[in-house]
Amino acid sequence: MMHYILLQIVAVPLVASWAAFLIRPRKNRRPAWIAVAALCYTMLLLVLAGLQIYEGKILHEQYVIGPQVSFNLLADGLSLPVALIINLICLALALYSIHYVEHRIELIYGDIDDKTYGIYYRRFFMLYLYFPTGFMGVAFATNTLAVYFFLELLTIIPLYFIMAQFGYSDFITRYKVALMCLYWGIAGATFFLIGIIWGYIQIGSFEIGQIHNLSGNPFVLWIAVVILVGLATKLAIIPLHVWMPWVHAEHPTCIAGLLAIYANIAAYVAVRVLILPLRLDLYPLSLPLMIFALLTMVYGALLTLAQTDAKRFCACSTISQISYSVFGIAAMTAWGIQGGMFYFLSHILGKAILFSTAGILVYQLETRNLKNMGGLWPRMPLTAVLWLSASLILSALPPTSGFVGKWLLFTGAFKGFNSNPLGLLVTIAAIMSTLLTLVYTFLTGIRIFFGQQKTHDLEHPATDPPLTMSLPLLALAGVAFAMGIFPKPLLRLLDSVIGTF
């Protein structure tokens, strides 16, 4: 089991996806359990790998595919925590999807025979398993071409097909939005590709380990800008955020949490590919990036406040939240980058919980309109607790992981800019804008769970969802709280990569 550990982590979900295809389509939940089993296995492997890395080892696996072409995987203190948390969320959401997808299929396709039902159910989980593969691939890849490949894989297979077939609107809109997502994804990835090819022309390598050779190159800033534009498309930084609310609103809620990862993992790519190797050369980009991040934070939060649709609400919140981690990374100090990465992990945990709780509300109440919700606390206490924990995590209040992340990244920003008046003001403004998150999460939570009961609600009395939906989310909340109180192991891992450059 310890051989090819990283390869297994990347490939096992893919194998499971094909294995699911062998199951005869019936009205049962076997495909779901295959997905869960595969993810449990990779989770175990990740923990084992994590223990080795915690002791100071670095896992590096090389697979020669042909002359000059090899596929390498690297797990160090930065990529492993990212992979671990993402895999955990994938596992939790797979469990959550078991019931949710049944509900979606019934809603979309109505009365269908068991076989057709089985085909759809199986198809969802087959597509779903491409997510962990894509994320693990991005996390562990050692060359930019592989990163590009896995980003494209994510865009094309799971995102496009799941949205097109299990999305929310009618048939036409669903495909339209899926296509829109595809175009934006490909456009972003193409910018990224242009950037890395330009880099290849300059230094003759796609290896991330060689990128530092670009340092001092006259084109380095331009290459960085092209790559950053590509990544900013994924990160939904103003003005490239247009696709995000549409896509998030369209997705079945069970994978909306993964969409937040899909967007935010670009921050990890930026750290890996650009910031860590080329920090000193990119310094001129630091302040402009911070300003863009600040604008996005404020704009995203205001956008969120204006939403009445439970799903768009979460989507707009993602726009704002991702920019927190971008802000930290853009400060380009060790603290800032660590904080940015820490906040990235905290945000995807919190967002997975928030999205899925919104999904629970949609699932139980059969409405997406927040205005139709009110006074649900007595009948959905567990859901209320989930919303509360997600609000705490996203608003970065102690004792959650968000607080540690926010603390680190703003300390980083202040360390870099405490004598630069503009930097100082931008950072203070950014801290103040985090107050908006508190406002929109708690205000909405209070409206949903307290206050007047709505007539819609009285017609469809709702209760807490089945435990396979709520327990995984509670576990995620537990992880986020543990990270907030005992972040030291994680910080040590991050420090082993980021603190030393």
Place this chain on the structure above:
Amino acid sequence: MTEMVPSIKPLLAVICPMIAAPGIFLLRKHANIREGTTILAAVIQFAIIISMAPAILEGGFLTFRIIDIGAGIELGYRVDAFGLIFAITSSFLWILVSLYSIGYMRSLEEHAQTRYYFMFALAIFSAVSIALSENLVTFYIFYAALTLSTYWLVAHHEDKEAFAATRKYLVYLLSSGWFLFAAVVLTYAITGTTRFADGGILGSASASGSTLIVLFVLFALGSIKAAWMPFHSWLPSAMVAPTPVLPSAMVAPTPVSALLHAVAVVKAGVFGFVRIVCHVFGIELIGELGIGLWLGAVASITMILGSFFAIGEDNLKRRLAYSTISQLSYILFGVALLSPFGIKGAMVHIPFHGFMKITLFLCAGAIMVVTGKKEISQMAGVGKQMPVTMLAFTIGALGMCGAPPVSGFISKWFLGLGTIQAGAIIFLIVILASSLLDVVYFFPIVKTAFFDTPAEASVADGGKIRFLEMERPLYLFMIVPLALTALFSVIFFFFPDAFHLLGLAEMAVKNLF
């Protein structure tokens, strides 16, 4: 001399209300036991806190580390002389306010009394934690906890006015909390530590003057709890709705107002400000940056204008609220002088003002419960109906004006000496003018209550005066605490070292200079 002694006592002291809170919730069906729990916890807490005083007076510090989360985020308590002054004040007043609450809440048959006592315990927990915080992170976290726990106290009535006022309360105090967070992070980024130290921690930092001034502004904005002008308007609104549907609908229950003004929110605000000036920046650095003069100017303006606003208010609680705004600026003012006497005056004004202001608020509440009167213009003859209450009120009012034999004289005396020590005679004039204004807005109340004849009452009662305050035994729960706080205000004049208050202030000042 200054040794750090690890000790469990700070934790025990802080945890009392935290243990009481779930007890209060569990005993919600048995009102007497529930309130008994509150009072028991308060007495134990006070005993533990006062027992720490001797060790502190010998020059030591008691410390207790809760958790070291990492990356500079650590929670811990460190008892020093200044913090202990605040802790003694809040824990002692908690006993009396709890007693008073029994009389007040039951007489008015208020709803949600369990939540009230629960949140009250949490507010005291936060306030004492603020007093004993070791570092800025602990301070910040409990500062926010204080805002949230008092939110439910201010919003107690849950009606339209209450929510309107509490919205304002939250908007001001939460934004302020975020500024404080920014300030804490910036401090940590500059110095690499957040622990309070006697000489300040920023003095040795290599930050430019302009950065430090930005930092000071952030801290000042983070101290909006101190209600300095022009960021004061949340305080009177939280007491009484400004443009009410009903004439002067009351927002916060009176014991809550008393708590807010004397012990918890506003006091924590000024306490925090003094903490930051003395133990984060350090007196020397503030002097070098030339901030003292600005701070003194803001405090002076708040002192004078606050008094003027108070004169214009007919509602007793709102008048008291403006009086608090004015009085708390004495504390900021004392610190701004940057002289030993000024700081000593500021420090003793925290407990002394607490005792006097709580007397005044408790009296206002008692008058409202017993006679139903809220406006000063209606209060003619109240002094004859409620002699004990109005006597206590008079003592509190005398103290506010700085007249002997009430403890307010002592703090004003030190503040006056402080102005001379700092060589700023203009500030001496400010303090005298402000005291004069205090007389202007307090004595009409006393005069109306004692010497004016009510227009209607004598006819209705056949010309006889009824001692309303003794009519129901329940009222004693209000009258006794307010008489006690008034009594203590006088005792502190004759024995300022009762509860070691003066000794602790001297100790704190000695460590600073």
